[in-house]
Amino acid sequence: MGIDKKQMALGAMMYFPAGEHISSWRHPESDAAGLLDFNYYKHIVQTAERGKFDMFFYADELYVWDRFESGIVQSNSIRPEPFTLLSALSVVTEKIGLAATVSTTYNEPYHIARKLATLDHLSGGRSGWNIVTSQTDEEARNFGKDKHLEHKNRYGRAKEFVDVTQGLWDSWEDDALLFDKQSGSFADKDKLHNLNYQTSEFSVRGPLNVSRPPQGYPVLIQAGASEAGKELAAASAEVVFAPGSAFGPFGTVEDGVQLYEDIKSRMTKYGRSRDELLILPGFMPIIGRTEAEAAERLAIVEELTPEKLGVDLLSHYLGQDISGYPLDEPLPFVPQLEGFNQSKSNLARIIQLLERENLTIRQLYKRINSRGVAGTPAQIADQMEEWFVSGAADGFNIMFPHLPGGLDDFVDLVVPELQRRGLFKQDYTGNSLRDHFGLKRPANRYSTVQTS
Numbered sequence: 001m002g003i004d005k006k007q008m009a010l011g012a013m014m015y016f017p018a019g020e021h022i023s024s025w026r027h028p029e030s031d032a033a034g035l036l037d038f039n040y041y042k043h044i045v046q047t048a049e050r051g052k053f054d055m056f057f058y059a060d061e062l063y064v065w066d067r068f069e070s071g072i073v074q075s076n077s078i079r080p081e082p083f084t085l086l087s088a089l090s091v092v093t094e095k096i097g098l099a100a101t102v103s104t105t106y107n108e109p110y111h112i113a114r115k116l117a118t119l120d121h122l123s124g125g126r127s128g129w130n131i132v133t134s135q136t137d138e139e140a141r142n143f144g145k146d147k148h149l150e151h152k153n154r155y156g157r158a159k160e161f162v163d164v165t166q167g168l169w170d171s172w173e174d175d176a177l178l179f180d181k182q183s184g185s186f187a188d189k190d191k192l193h194n195l196n197y198q199t200s201e202f203s204v205r206g207p208l209n210v211s212r213p214p215q216g217y218p219v220l221i222q223a224g225a226s227e228a229g230k231e232l233a234a235a236s237a238e239v240v241f242a243p244g245s246a247f248g249p250f251g252t253v254e255d256g257v258q259l260y261e262d263i264k265s266r267m268t269k270y271g272r273s274r275d276e277l278l279i280l281p282g283f284m285p286i287i288g289r290t291e292a293e294a295a296e297r298l299a300i301v302e303e304l305t306p307e308k309l310g311v312d313l314l315s316h317y318l319g320q321d322i323s324g325y326p327l328d329e330p331l332p333f334v335p336q337l338e339g340f341n342q343s344k345s346n347l348a349r350i351i352q353l354l355e356r357e358n359l360t361i362r363q364l365y366k367r368i369n370s371r372g373v374a375g376t377p378a379q380i381a382d383q384m385e386e387w388f389v390s391g392a393a394d395g396f397n398i399m400f401p402h403l404p405g406g407l408d409d410f411v412d413l414v415v416p417e418l419q420r421r422g423l424f425k426q427d428y429t430g431n432s433l434r435d436h437f438g439l440k441r442p443a444n445r446y447s448t449v450q451t452s
């Protein structure tokens, strides 16, 4: 059930429940009061399925953003718990993949292996896991720590976390369960395995008390573009959310090709081939039926964020309060990646932007906040096509300036245009998320040993 390589993969992303933009909830068409109403999410995921999206992706963070003092509590302060939400959504959908972010820093592998395996069973093989290491000290303080784990340590833990989880998913060989009422044999004991994982980071005996997920392993996703993040992606991930349009209308195609090649070329040393990993840059289209309407819609989105919040957002990404500096002058310091312990990918993008353009603080926060690409459906499709055929993307993780309307527009206006060009499928051809992405089902490590 391979994907047609001429067709792109598409994920529908919900970073904040109201949309990608920090102020999405203020958009005239957003349903801000719906954020804790199941029907809100049901409408969104069913719309994505109507548009034949391969996957609905729900991001997650483990804190309320209150470090800076704009005094404005944003809608990102409210986010339902991912497993509960995706399990409920699996009941009202049939085909679309259901993926969420789960932190490897503030969880234990046994819990997560079990929850993801359960979601994979309940959804008929449609689950995916965005492996993140989390980003801030605020998160650490919700889990008995004062400071966020050091960058290299959290990626070391992430790698081991994935190894342990995969080991637990292999606990039961695929044909281990017998359900033989006659003989009283529930399972073949020889096909049930303890993991006995023991390092200074984790001590996990196993086996897992959920049988092997229908997909073998849920689809593994990674989104950090730091050096350590790229290594983790090359070693373990099957989908990478590349920070395509983070901080600037989509970056350049050359940036995209460079990152694509960088990540794929690292795979060889882990014994993996390039087609075992899909790279999906983030892309936030702001769609109008005409160019004028698209420009108007972009202006609405740009106006949603008050100045103080915009500056706070920049402080957040820089990891320090810059509210005291004059807005119409450049930053009085050069941000440094060395020793920075939040998201290195985000900071690297800011540094790159400042090297290319001499932006004032005001211009910089506006650029960070307004990363949508405005256009007609044909113009949006043109950009996606260019990235896709240039080798910068295997597809896209589509972000929406506001929900649910931004998704409705994409499904009604852009999807038909992509289909007309033969760039996107007319319908699902398989049932699991692996089928949709053309990814192989991994063999169970124990079965492989026995059959080889």
Ligand SMILES: Cc1cc2nc3c(=O)[nH]c(=O)nc-3n(C[C@H](O)[C@H](O)[C@H](O)COP(=O)(O)O)c2cc1C
Pocket: 058, 059, 060, 061, 101, 130, 131, 132, 133, 134, 135, 151, 222, 223, 224, 225, 226, 227, 228, 229, 241, 242, 243, 244, 246, 282, 342, 343, 344, 345, 346, 397
């Ligand atoms: C499309 C996309 C989605 C992301 N989703 C999340 C998320 O849900 N939760 C999170 O903590 N970080 C998320 N991130 C951030 C990264 O996964 C990563 O944790 C962060 O960039 C820090 O890692 P780094 O220092 O390796 O860049 C996302 C990044 C991208 C580009």
